[in-house]
Amino acid sequence: MISIQTLRCAVLSTALIALTATAALAQKKYDTGASDAEIRIGNILPYSGPASAYGVIGRIEAAYFKMLNEQGGINGRKINFISYDDGYSPAKAVEQARKLVESDEVLFIAGALGTPSNSAIQKYMNARKVPQLFAASGATKFGDYKTFPWTMGWQPAYQSEGRIYAAHLLREKPDAKIAVLYQNDDFGKDLLKGLKDGLGDNAAMIVAEDSYEVAEPSIDSHIVKLKSSGADALVSITTPKFAAQALKKAAELDWKPTYFQSNVASSVGGVLKPAGFAIAQGVLSANYAKDGADAQWDDDAGMKNFYGFLAKYAPDANRADGAVVYGYGHAQTVAQVLKQAGDNLTRDNIMKQAANLKDFAPDTLLPGITINTSASDFHPIEQLQMMRFEGETWQLFGPIVTAEIGG
Template sequence: MLSTRLSVAALSAAVALAMTSGSALAQKKYDTGASDTEIKIGNIMPYSGPASAYGVIGKMEEAYFKMINEQGGINGRKITFVTYDDGYSPPKAVEQARKLIESDEVLFIFGPLGTPSNSAIQKYMNAKKVPQLFVATGATKFGDYKGFPWTMGWQPAYQSEGRIYAKHLLSTKPDAKIAVMYQNDDFGKDLLKGLKDGLGAKASQIIAEESYEVSEPTIDSHIIKLKASGADVFVSITTPKFAAQAIKKVAESGWKPTYYQSNVGASVGSVLKPAGFENAQGLLSAAYAKDGADSQWDNDEGMKKFYAFLAKYAPDMNKTDGSVVYGYGQAQTLVQVLKQAGDNLTRENIMKQAASLKAFAPDTLLPGVAITTSPTDFYPIEQLQMMKFNGDKYDLFGPVISGELSH
């Protein structure tokens, strides 16, 4: 009898302890890469190679996490950010993903860049049940919550963007003769599919298509062929290096089409400036983020924080580069997910919190654009606004348009 009383008393004491000082301890849950003091995050970027213009995204994220750490970290934990170069090469991306998970033992991989690289690691990440979170590509397949529950995009899906250009074309130039140049990978094909879906019966107005490989040194010959088609609309589905080449060549050749440039190659600082502002006048694109080059945001509360951050943590970064704005917004979204995760830093809970964002608006997103996700919606940003290049900056026009895809 005595022993029973003792065990009951011991149990009551244990319960009381758990309810007081031990409650926080009892609720802490960690997977590999997380502890009381640290959250270890992996990242893969093309710091070299044909897409190296995007490398600044990784540098911005590193700077953002440095600021968070100086402010005390997240729930008292410091972020360790391990970022590797894959040169925009899928086999190299696989190698780096394995290294991050198996050697560095990160909690998850955040913001790996590029459609080819993310395609190469997607099956591995899902087999390992490690989040491949907020991939830096808009390929639609990275929102497939059923087939790949450990992978989630961040920026608008390329098909959404293609549909939005189609909507604009149909309302402004219904009899257009359209020429398209696209990167020969999932990015190019995805955006082209959105454009064709959006045009519907009028997709037959695409009278010329040219694809290019990222290994090509120049795309001038493709532009000459497209000009010869007699098209009066040009849709350039290109990444920065090739976007700048196209803008230059179209201008040099004297071709004057209505010009649409896909968002990923529309940065004022890293594309239009090298191509020459005089060659980019009237160029159309779509945006979901504020333009760091545009003085209209000088008194915007979010952008004031962004500019202050740049001044202190990334003084060498060019505020007019869309990739600089991108890295900040993406890092800020991840910090929100980690805050929501609290002391449950398991890989499963990271995905659960990423799929539970409710109208979250990073400082750098356009008014009216916000991030909402759910267990059946892995497309965080689905709205864009059309814009036209004028002088040395874009002018936004029209409403914020949703290019929402069926989930």
């Protein structure tokens, strides 16, 4: 027979094993850059140079994390957001990435901006197995989960945007003679590829192509050249500084083509207002986010949160600047990943949670557009809607279009 003492020992032993197992399950897991007190996030943006208009994104993200910190942080941890300037230089981006990873010891880098800069740091980040999370670029390759499992984009792929413009032209202006101005880097070439793929057998509609370098002070000569081609449609695949220049020069030449402006430079406050509202009338683009200055969103619950945030944490920010809207939505998505990660703040789990977003809707996305990712889908936002500039605002039209770009 088994004695009572033996039974008691057995029960105590079982209880001890259960408690140990529970403690093990609840154990916090940290990689470099995370602790009970803080989470260090790295960021690289062009606060100077030809793309400095995007620098406001970093200021908005810093303000957003400040707000979260004042509210107690994320899962009790404060966010230490470390952002450096690369001047839109790929070489400088590599230098800053190494500094963030090796000196600042961040848990991951989020929102490095620009296709050239993200391309430059991609191999390094993947070799170090440090998440290159939500790259601020629509380059299709940042969704290549097989080759680069530590890199993920955020905004819609440039190729899908190009396909949407092609579909619009084929439907509304099938006899168009198209001129294309594009930035001579992966951004410009990627969107151009989508345009040509979308035109398919009708790619001969493109009668002129001209590229520019970001180091050029002016692109006026390129617009003169494209006008001389006889084109009656222009696809401007440009970043803000050059987008405004192109609009001004086309107006100066009295050239009035059906005008498409790439999403990354469709900001009312950052591009169209500086160029001049009068010359921007009728310009076409596509978007996935709400216009921060459009009165139609005044009663929208998400935008009320956004406006309240600006009033308290970024009162000098221009709500009409698309980069301001972008920074808020992007930071909100990073915060969601960290919330889902809980106490398992390893780099591996950060990527797993980034690839496990289900119908997440940041306050600033258009109604009906949500973020969805999976282990085989590293393109978080895959929907766009066409829009036309009228008066001082963009007017959305047509259905929300889902991209068909694979990872």
